[in-house]
Amino acid sequence: KETFDAGGKILLPGLIDAHIHIESSMLSPARFAELVLPHGTTCVVADPHEIANVAGTEGIRYFLDCARSLPLGIRLAIPSCVPAAPFEDAGAELPAETIKPFMKEPETASLGEMMNFPGVLGGDGDTLKKILAAREAGLGVDGHAPGVLGRGLDAYTVTGIGNTHECPSKEDALENLARGAYIFIREGSAAKNLKALLPCVTPLNARRFALCTDDRHAEDLIREGHMDHILRLAVAQGLPPVGAVIMCTLNAAEAQGLKGKGAIAPGWDADLILVDDMQNFTVRRTWVGGRLAAMDGYVLQPLKGPDASALCQSVRTAPLEPKDLELAIPSGKARVIRLSPGSLLTSSLICDVACDSEGRFAPEKNPEICQVAVIERHKASGKIGLGLLAGYGLRGGAIACTIAHDSHNIVVAGDSKAAMHAAVEELIRIQGGCAVCVGSRVAGSLPLPLGGLMSEDDPRKVSQTLAKLNSLAHEALHIPQDVDPFMTLSFMALPVIPSLKITARGLFDVDRFTFTSVDAGKA
Incomplete structure (x- = not known):
């Protein structure tokens, strides 16, 4: 028993992030916890979807071990869509029978976001088995179906899917709300929906809203904070402070079935913040389970996570030569991925391109277009998808990373085979991460040894190294300032977001849901 004089400050329940992918911070869960505990976050519902695409069940087990050993309350949303699409070359496949055992673990909160909404609507057997297994285990099912409205949304939610963080518009939120779903208002590093969705909140429906980040980069966690940052934004935009706190505590706990969390009451978990x-929600102290975990901006002791050796040495590629990156376009007419600034959406651009005497794309003759490739890196299959990218602005080298949603193969862009090859070889050498080449010389890299996604290094070191690489990409490679070099590149490989993307199997037309040729002159 301990008595503490709060000195007139305010005691609140610990803050809860209702949905996050910790891997997006590029930090191990232990290093992530070091950043968020001082900001008052005492529990997160983490979907280890990214590491599961690389390491399968080993990735999920690692997160379970983290949940059992760290002071931050980590509850798992078991990944439901690995791989994200049937034609993806991920490091693992996780059918219903494989993930069912994880649903029985006490650290599990839900079945992770069901991105395969076509599978739900089409009655795909394995997809429905996963949902049924979760419900039989007493778990909730997280949703992900942006733009699915009306009868389609009826069919999606009737399966038992009970929440969504994918509401790009007020209409999406209200339609989901009308069907009984919890709305997780997302304010992350990439997607920001708070301003658009707060007007949906009324005194009558406020208990059906929670807050989440989905993805939060280390730099933003260091500079702005975590859930405390969202509270500040929400209150500044007119949400009553008590209502904002309830959304970030009790509502999140109830939505995700986190018993004993979200309130200050006898018999409840003593997850508390001062x-x-x-208005400013400056956090002075954080207690988890009644134990002081952080004070005045710092954790009380360094946090060490469980052994992560099973996640390392994850970059396994077939031998690669510069000539493997040659792109033949005999007709001289190409189908090009065109970026949309500030959006994950791309469009398909058909244009004439200059080629050499043998019909191969000549980067030096096409200054507005760079080459892009996705190289399978999980099973050394030798698969390489080649394409062209407009709007990225890259000139004078190459940029590459092993973060390539959602299968996380190697994605590389450049204006010469030599530069692209050098960038890929650097990723192989450091066993995953990010790299920038100026000319064909490696100018900098950030090792992410845990699955090619995360680092156990000091968060500030990781953030500073990434900032230097971004500066190199902007200044030496001429990538526009309004384009995030690595994040933009990482989403070029996600073949479920329209309209044209690139995978290890080639160029993919998302609208027609089929592979297509870079050579637009082919019959």
Whole structure:
């Protein structure tokens, strides 16, 4: 028993992130916890979808071990869509029978976001088995079906899917709300929906809203904070402070079935935070389970996660030569991926391109277009998908990373085979991460040894190294300032977001849901 004088400050329940992919911070869960505990986050519902695409069940087990050993409350949303699409070359496949045992673990909160909404609507057997298994285990099912409205949304939610963080519009939120779903208002590093969705919140429906980040980069966690940052934004935009806190505590706990969390009451978990006021939410102390975990911006002791050796040495490629990156376009007419600034959406651009005497794409003759490739890196299959990218602005080298949603193969863009090859070889050498080449010389890299996605290094070191690589990409490779070099590149490989993307099997037309040729002159 301990008595503490709060000095007139305000005691609140610990803050809860209702949905996050910790891997997006590029930090191990232990390093992530070091950043968020001082900001008052005491529990997160983490979907280890990214590491599961690389390491399969080993990735999920690692997150379970983290949940059992760290002071941050980590509850798992078991990944439901690995791989994200049937034609993807991920590091693992996780059918219903494989993930069912994880549903029985006490650290499991839900079945992770069901991105395969076509499978739900079409009655795909394995997809429905996963949902049924989760419900039989007493778990909730997280949703992900942006733009699915009306009768389609009826069919999606009737399966038992109970929440969504994918509401790009007020209409999406209200339609999901009308069907009884919890709405997780997302305010992350990439997707920001708080301003658009707060007007949906009324005194009558406020208990059906929670807050989440989905993805939060280390730099933003260091500079702005975590859930405390969202509270500040919400209150600044007119949400009553008490209502904002309820959304970030009790609502999130109830939506995700986190018993004993989200309130200060006898018999409940003593996850508590001390703040100066209800506008700035400056966190002075954080207790988890009654134990002081952080004070005045720092954790009380360094946090060490479980052994992660099973996730390392994850970059396994077939031998690669510069000539393997040659792109033949005999007709001289190409189908090009065109970026949309500030959006994950791309479009398909058909244009004439200059080629050499043997019909191969000549980067030096096409200054507005760079080459892009996805190289399978899980099973050394030798698969390489080649394409062209407009709007990225890259000139004078190459950029590459092993973060390539959602299968996380190697994605590389450049204006010469030599530069692209050098960037890929650097990723193989450091066993995953990010790399920038100026000319064909490696100018900098960030090792992410845990699955090619995460680092156990000091978060500030990781953030500073990434910032230097981004500066190199902007200044030496001429990528526009309004284009995030690595994040933009990482989503070029996601073949479920329209309209044209690139995978290890080649160029993919998302609208027609079929592979297509870079050579637009082919019959």
